[in-house]
Amino acid sequence: MITNEQNYLGELANFIYDFCGIDYKNNLNNLKIKIETRIKELGLSVWEYFGYIKMEPEELDVLIELITVNETYFFREENLLEEFKNSILPEYINSANNNVRIWSAACSTGEEPYTIGMLIEDSGLLKNHEVKIIATDINKKVLEKAEKGFYKKNSLSFRRTPNYVYDKFFIDHGEYYRVKDEIAKMVEFKRINLLDKDLEEKIGKCDIIFCRNVLIYFDEHAIRKIINDFYKILNPGGYLLLGHAESITGIHSGFEVIHKPSVFYYKRKG
Incomplete structure (x- = not known):
């Protein structure tokens, strides 16, 4: 009843x-x-x-x-991040305008975009490039925390963080670590609804999109709308990185799947 x-x-x-x-x-x-x-x-x-x-x-x-579900942490899904650092980033060393734009969609409290910035800095591959990481979420509260860049030392945010990262990319603040300015300045936080009809206009063109462990909360109709917008936003040859349990096979023919031994991801066809 x-x-x-x-x-x-x-x-x-x-x-x-x-x-x-x-x-x-x-x-x-x-x-x-x-x-x-x-x-x-x-x-x-x-x-x-x-x-x-x-x-x-x-x-x-x-x-x-x-x-909204805001469970995240630094260096989440290491295999995909290693692929990003070792295989995807090198493709942009000789980019025509020395400008690389990356979108971290549904960034929650900021661990993902800051991790992306740390990987780029650690690689040294884009030293002569202007790198912008656009980090967005619909949740105003988590964005406020993300912008501050402070994380409790004993929090689950650091459950998989490599040891070298603490001294290289964080400043010790008693009970907290703060993300260093050299990483924080790479990231711009915005409040964005993924169903916004003006998504392309608000984000602008990007070379790489991270949207991990997000699509599992949407139905097929919403997923199709979001993936279609991702396609419009990505430059030709750009990359879409989803969570390990997410697939868009059969949803949009404009992407080809890249299979590697431990990961898969998508490339926008040129």
């Missing part, structure tokens, strides 16, 4: 899907768990909360914080 609460949760799930593509339509119990503490704090029912969001735009930021 469908209860009124389930109907209202369904309406809220549809609203979330239309806004940012995250799909809770078939997982209403999980959505309820994520918001129940907040609606109790406000003293509202699910239906009243739905109306509250529409009247109080700032509450939408709170909702996004509640429903």
Whole structure:
């Protein structure tokens, strides 16, 4: 039997899907768990909360914080990062305009874009290039943390961090490490909704896109829209790096898959 609460949760799930593509339509119990503490704090029912969001735009930021998954860490999925450093980066040594633009989509608290910057700096391959890493997320709170560049020493952010990285790319701040300025200046943080109709205009052309462990939260319709935008944003011959459990085979014919012994990724056809 469908209860009124389930109907209202369904309406809220549809609203979330239309806004940012995250799909809770078939997982209403999980959505309820994520918001129940907040609606109790406000003293509202699910239906009243739905109306509250529409009247109080700032509450939408709170909702996004509640429903998005922000689990990440430095040097995540080392095999793909090694491929990026050793096989992809060298292709841009002789780039025509000495300008390399990389987009870290759904960057969460910043570990991924900072890792990309560290790998580029450590490689020494693009010393004569202007490198810009655009790091975006829909969650305002995680972006604020990312921009500060401070990470607790005992946090899971450092679970797979190589030992040499601490002295080379961080400054010791007591209980925290802070990302050094030489890395931080490479990264520009922006608040972006991946379903934004003006995505290409807001991001600009890029050579490489990282969008790892993100597409698993979208349905096929939303994924097709996002991948189509990625294709438009990538320069011909540019690279799309997804999570190890994500595949776009059959979704867009404009990409060819690159298979290596331990990883696979995509290249925009020229």
